[in-house]
Amino acid sequence: MASIEHGPQSGGNKKTLLWLVGVAVFMLGLSFAAVPLYDMFCRVTGYGxxxxxxxxxxxxxxxxxxxxxxxxxxxxxxxxxxxxxxxxxxxxxxxxxxxxxxxxxxxxxxxxxxxxxxxxxxxxxxxxxxxxxxxxxxxxxxxxxxxxxxxxxxxxxxxxxxxxxxxxxxxxxxxxxxx
Incomplete structure (x- = not known):
């Protein structure tokens, strides 16, 4: 029967996974903020x-x-x-x-x-x-x-x-x- 290792490599995978989830959540937040931020930018600068x-x-x-x-x-x-x-x-x-x-x-x-x-x-x-x-x-x-x-x-x-x-x-x- 194969054993599962729980060494230093496993901790690095968890950090990578948390980092990737954090990036995904951040990008999702930016997608919701994009329209109001663009609208504010246009109103301030007269763009478009x-x-x-x-x-x-x-x-x-x-x-x-x-x-x-x-x-x-x-x-x-x-x-x-x-x-x-x-x-x-x-x-x-x-x-x-x-x-x-x-x-x-x-x-x-x-x-x-x-x-x-x-x-x-x-x-x-x-x-x-x-x-x-x-x-x-x-x-x-x-x-x-x-x-x-x-x-x-x-x-x-x-x-x-x-x-x-x-x-x-x-x-x-x-x-x-x-x-």
């Missing part, structure tokens, strides 16, 4: 066209003008019609409010949320929202049309970024999702 949230514009208005176009996309299968706001051109730093119109095309209440970004992506860090329908879930009554306001401004610091000197228009895009 993520806009900023602000209370007001304390930097003032500058003479350079910027056009802002508005866009709306609706996820497939959502019975919603959205009319984006019209293009606006204002001096950079001007606080402006625009309105999207959304219509529920069904006889049932509709719950929706909207994700957003701006293009060019590099302008996201300069695009500030003070108030936005996208901050909360929207409930639209059957066959109802609602106004969805967005109050925003473009940070005057954009003008100091030499890579953005040729930019004349920013597009704010929303994608509406079923919630």
């Amino acid at each position: 066209g993520t806009t900023q949230v602000s209370q007001s514009n304390v930097k003032g208005v500058i003479a350079r003008e910027m056009a802002v176009a508005f866009d709306a996309t609706i996820d497939r299968g959502i019975p919603l019609s959205v009319e984006p706001a019209r293009v606006e051109t204002n001096a950079i730093g001007t606080i402006s409010t625009v309105t999207y119109l959304a219509t529920n095309l069904t006889d049932e209440p509709l719950r929706t949320t909207a994700s957003f970004n701006v293009t060019p992506d590099s302008t996201g860090i300069y695009f500030n929202k003070i108030e936005c329908f996208c901050f909360t879930e929207q409930v639209i009554a059957p066959n109802e049309t609602v106004e969805m306001p967005v109050t925003y401004f473009i940070d005057p610091d954009l003008d100091e970024n030499s890579e953005l000197r040729t930019i004349r228009q920013i597009t704010l895009s929303y994608t509406f999702h079923d919630s």
